Amino acid sequence: MRSVADTSVPKEANMIAKIEENVSMVRQGKATVLVGSQWGDEGKGRITDMLAENADVVARFSGGPNAGHTVIVGDEKYELHLIPSGILHPEKQNIIGNGTVVYPPAIVKELEGLKNRGIQTHNLFLSENAHVIMPYHLQLDRLEEERKGDDSIGTTKKGIGPTYTDKVARRGIRIGDMLDLAFFTEKVDENLAYANAYIQHNFPEEPLLTTNDIVEEYKPLIEVLRPHVADTSLMLDQARKEGKVILFEGAQGTLLDLDHGTYPFVTSSNPTAGAVCTGCGFGPAHIDEVIGIIKAYTTRVGHGPFPTELEDETGEQLRQKGHEFGVTTQRARRCGWFDIPIMKFAIRVNGLTQLALTKLDVLTGFETIKVCTHYEVNGERIEHLPTNGKLLKDAVPVYKDVPGWTEDLTDVRTFDDLPKAARDYVLMLEEIAEIPISIVSVGPKRVQAVLRTP
Ligand code: GDP
DSSP states (O other): OOOGGGOOOOOHHHHHHHHHHHGGGSOOOSEEEEEESSSSOSSHHHHHHHHHTTOSEEEEOSBOTTOOEEEEETTEEEEESSSOGGGGSTTSEEEEOTTBEEOHHHHHHHHHHHHHTTOOOTTEEEETTSEEOOHHHHHHHHHHHHHHGGGOOOOOOSSHHHHHHHHHTTOOOBGGGGGSHHHHHHHHHHHHHHHHHHHHHHOTTSOOOOHHHHHHHHHHHHHHHGGGEEOHHHHHHHHHHTTOOEEEEOOSOGGGOTTTSSTTSSOSSOOSTTHHHHHHTOOGGGOOEEEEEEESSEEEOSSSOOTTBOOSHHHHHHHHHTTOBOTTTOOBOEEEOEEHHHHHHHHHHHTOSEEEEEOGGGGTTOSEEEEEEEEEETTEEEOSOOOSHHHHHHOEEEEEEEEOOOSOOTTOOSGGGSOHHHHHHHHHHHHHHTSOEEEEEOSSBTTOEEEOOO
16 A cells, blocks of 8 residues: 555646546435534535535525535635535526525625626525525624623524524515515514514613615615525426436534524524425435535534533644634634544434545644543433433543544545544444445545545
């Protein structure tokens, strides 16, 4: 076997060709779901971008502009918040499903940013049933977080929680409602009266918004969005019947799921695989593969329990080496070692069929790598992730030490060229996961991946 040092690095163009050829090695069904397996920021954007190569349609099914995806193509870096990463491929349909929430100023800014860089956007379709984030939702989000002080959830303050609250309370405004200005104005009037009464009662110092301000702000944005509005469930069904390859791109991560995550420190929607069905109007029996994106260590943004968190020099080393600062908020991410009970949990609740392990390159240089194998809670051994917040808070991680490696991985393109310790790390996780790790990502660029035949 060649050592990593003498691995010859093909030119960028050859590397792209090789990766594009090899992407077909990843077992992709007609409908594949990609989900984050930890607390988000696993590198879903870059994996979606890579697999979008083979897809005809890329769809988002939950969340809002709180998600931040970074995709690097060649020397260009794209930061996408709501628009699917498939937008970088002009021939593909990109769908924002009904399960998402859309902030018109942000999506229009994102669209214009892409257009200014020569990216075509005619291929973006927005569900008429997605809910609209209104300016008073942002206001409510900020006020509630400020009121909670030290007990705040650590939301991105983008109005997502209050928008989903209005959806569940059956008073929300949907994209389709905006298309008729008189109807939209009526709905804003009704909802604003409700929001303002709440704000006035709880935050008497806070200035109140007016219907006119909101309608005037949104009017030009509605015209930008109008040509993109569609019945996206119908589009997905047509695509499926035509035998097209569909990729569902998750946002956030499993542990931020409203039902299955570390409640209440979660997002207000379901980033887990089941939400594809409700969030896109796509039947479960049509889903073939569910790929979990999992980082080679663990990170989390915001508050809430995090058993393997390292609040020391090692945690700082992971943060600096992994550039663990949020795309959307620039917040420093909390960092810690890999957590096996979390991986097993993600496999279970999402029904994962494969894993994509990202950021393995960041572990280069650690003499010893620790992996949490199980927890001890009140002296008792627990193999699974406790979903009771109190139990998880008290869970003490038990670690296994594995040898690290010193070689740079970023130019490695085949599994055999990885240093033995890195290969052993992947194989150890794969054996425990009992599903294949079919992608190992060794850098942020599209080409920086090792693809393995499942
Ligand atoms: P997402 O929200 O899951 O798409 O995650 P982000 O894109 O916010 O975070 C991933 C960050 O890590 C981005 O800055 C990516 O460019 C970067 N990234 C993704 N995969 C890798 C990898 O394998 N190695 C390194 N070093 N960086 C990566």
